[in-house]
Amino acid sequence: xxxxxxxxxxxxxxxxxxxxxxxxxxxxxxxxxxxxxxxxxxxxxxxxxxxxxxxxxxxxxxxxxxxxxxxxxxxxxxxxxxxxxxxxxxxxxxxxxxxxxxxxxxxxxxxxxxxxxxxxxxxxxxxxxxxxxxxxxxxxxxxxxxxxxxxxxxxxxxxxxxxxxxxxxxxxxxxxxxxxxxxxxxxxxxxxxxxxxxxxxxxxxxxxxxxxxxxxxxxxxxxxxxxxxxxxxxxxxxxxxxxxxxxxxxxxxxxxxxxxxxxxxxxxxxxxxxxxxxxxxxxxxxxxxxxxxxxxxxxxxxxxxxxxxxxxxxxxxxxxxxxxxxxxxxxxxxxxxxxxxxxxxxxxxxxxxx
Numbered sequence: 001x002x003x004x005x006x007x008x009x010x011x012x013x014x015x016x017x018x019x020x021x022x023x024x025x026x027x028x029x030x031x032x033x034x035x036x037x038x039x040x041x042x043x044x045x046x047x048x049x050x051x052x053x054x055x056x057x058x059x060x061x062x063x064x065x066x067x068x069x070x071x072x073x074x075x076x077x078x079x080x081x082x083x084x085x086x087x088x089x090x091x092x093x094x095x096x097x098x099x100x101x102x103x104x105x106x107x108x109x110x111x112x113x114x115x116x117x118x119x120x121x122x123x124x125x126x127x128x129x130x131x132x133x134x135x136x137x138x139x140x141x142x143x144x145x146x147x148x149x150x151x152x153x154x155x156x157x158x159x160x161x162x163x164x165x166x167x168x169x170x171x172x173x174x175x176x177x178x179x180x181x182x183x184x185x186x187x188x189x190x191x192x193x194x195x196x197x198x199x200x201x202x203x204x205x206x207x208x209x210x211x212x213x214x215x216x217x218x219x220x221x222x223x224x225x226x227x228x229x230x231x232x233x234x235x236x237x238x239x240x241x242x243x244x245x246x247x248x249x250x251x252x253x254x255x256x257x258x259x260x261x262x263x264x265x266x267x268x269x270x271x272x273x274x275x276x277x278x279x280x281x282x283x284x285x286x287x288x289x290x291x292x293x294x295x296x297x298x299x300x301x302x303x304x305x306x307x308x309x310x311x312x313x314x315x316x317x318x319x320x321x322x323x324x325x326x327x328x329x330x331x332x333x334x335x336x337x338x339x340x341x342x343x344x345x346x347x348x349x350x351x352x353x354x
Contacts, residue, residue, distance in 0.1 A: 002034040005352060006085040006108075008099045009037065010092060012045040012055075014218070014243050015187055016164070016268040017091045017115055023165050025050035027345040033352075036083065040076060040098045047245075056083070069098075076102035084108075087352050091115060093122055093131050100134045111351065112138040117263040117287035118151045120191075140351070144266035147288035160351060163293075164266045165344035166275040166336055171252040173277030173329055180211045182315065183254040183278070185247050185269050188219035190262075193283075193306065195228055197260040200311040202234045208319055211255070213238045216247050254278055255325070256318050261285050262305055266292075271339060274300060274332035279325045281314045283307075293339075299331035 007024070009017050021037065028035055036054045039045075042061040049055070058075050080088070080102055088103070090096035091113040103110060112135055122128055132155050135141065140158040143149040149159040182201060186192050194215065201213040215225075215238075222240070229238045244250070251257070257273035259282040264270075266289035267282070274280050274293070280300040282290045294300040301317070303310040318325045 002032060003087065003352075004034045004036070004083065004085045006036045006038050006056075006080075006083065006088045007053075008040060008088060008090040008095050010041045010095045011039055011043045012037075012047055012049060013043075014046055016265075018047065018049075019268055020164055021091060022047070022049055023167055023341050024345055024348060025053045027341055028053075028349070036085070038076075038079065038088075038099075040072070040095050073098060073101045077104065077106070080106050080108070087111065089113060089352070093118075093127075096138070097127075097131055097134050100137045103137065110138045111140050111142060112156075113142045114148055114152070114265070115144065116265045117285075118148055119286065120263045142351070145288040145292055147286065148265065151287070160347075162347045162351075163339055163344060164268055164271060165341040166271055166339045167341055168336065170248050170272060170276050170336075172333065172336075173252065176253060178255045178325075179253045180208075180319075181251075181254040182211060182213045183215070183251040183257050183273075184213075184259060185216035185243065185251065186219075186259070186261075186267075188215075188217045188222045188225055190221060191264075192221075193260045193262045194221070194225050196306060196308060196311065197258055198225075198228060198232050198238065200258070200260070200308050200315065201238065202232050203308065203312045204315045204319075205234050205237060208316070209237075211237065211319070214251070214254075215240050216250070217243050248272065248276060251278065252276055256281060256315065258311065258315065259283060259290075260311065263287065264289050271335055275336045275339070277329040277333045279318045279328040280332060281311065281318070283311075293335060298328070299334070300328055 007021050030052045036056050039057045042058050085108045088108045089111045090099045092115050096112045135155050141152050141156045142160050142162050149161050229235050256279045259270050263285045283305045284291050284302040285305050294302050296302045301314040303314050
């Protein structure tokens with residue numbers, strides 16, 4: 001008899017959670033597992049997942065206030081009771097909280113996958129406290145970094161670190177001449193601190209006028225970031241585009257990828273850029289994903305959080321030293337093996353099979 005597995009996420013969108021779930025669904029052995037994806041919110045789906053996985057969607061989106069949330073939890077409880085899953089994997093704090101609240105009387109093994117800095121997300125302190133209480137009902141927490149695992153040391157006895165996988169179909173740098181482009185692709189919200197990247201590019205472009213900054217993404221701060229660009233003084237050299245499915249092909253010949261985040265878990269865009277062989281500059285932000293994979297000067301450059309001058313200097317170092325940039329590129333591509341989807345997914349299957 002097949003083991004029934006449920007991956008619970010808020011929605012199918014273009015974020016890191018969906019990308020990781022998509023890779024897991026493409027690698028799973030469907031002759032061994034009966035797989036479902038439970039969506040805790042009813043919102044438009046932005047991409048298609050593996051057709052062998054069944055999509056279960058709540059009938060209504062989460063309502064406002066206590067009554068709306070209670071109705072959502074009750075509906076999720078009915079779904080979980082009816083389906084009788086053997087293992088429930090909840091990815092992301094909000095999905096995990098709703099699912100764990102809904103698991104009263106449910107005897108499935110409960111795995112929580114924490115995706116961000118637990119000190120900062122959820123953004124409201126009351127929800128962080130609630131999360132810490134609710135997470136005690138899980139059997140194991142899967143973290144993206146060892147710093148995150150340490151945060152939960154007094155909350156859940158069993159904690160495992162599993163990095164994000166890198167898909168093997170990413171384009172690889174072939175040694176062609178790089179375009180004078182600095183790129184980033186991300187969800188556009190305050191966490192990413194894109195004003196820092198824009199300010200650093202403004203300073204950098206004073207002596208590198210031929211370079212352009214290209215950002216791909218969507219999110220709640222997109223309009224304010226567009227306005228910030230328009231007042232930067234270098235708006236003609238900065239381009240903000242919506243996220244697109246072929247973003248990797250568009251950026252594969254970029255001179256560098258620069259991440260300016262104030263905090264991150266294990267950034268998918270960072271490790272994908274490294275796997276593609278794009279020289280990477282990243283803030284050394286909590287909860288430690290960047291410094292677990294980047295060795296400054298070897299396969300990328302770490303700069304202090306919110307430090308514009310250090311970011312500008314790192315940009316110049318890559319732009320003005322082609323041999324150094326090539327060395328970073330070559331070493332960064334080793335992540336394709338270290339974080340291959342086969343190795344990372346195998347860690348998930350071992351955990352699920354226990």
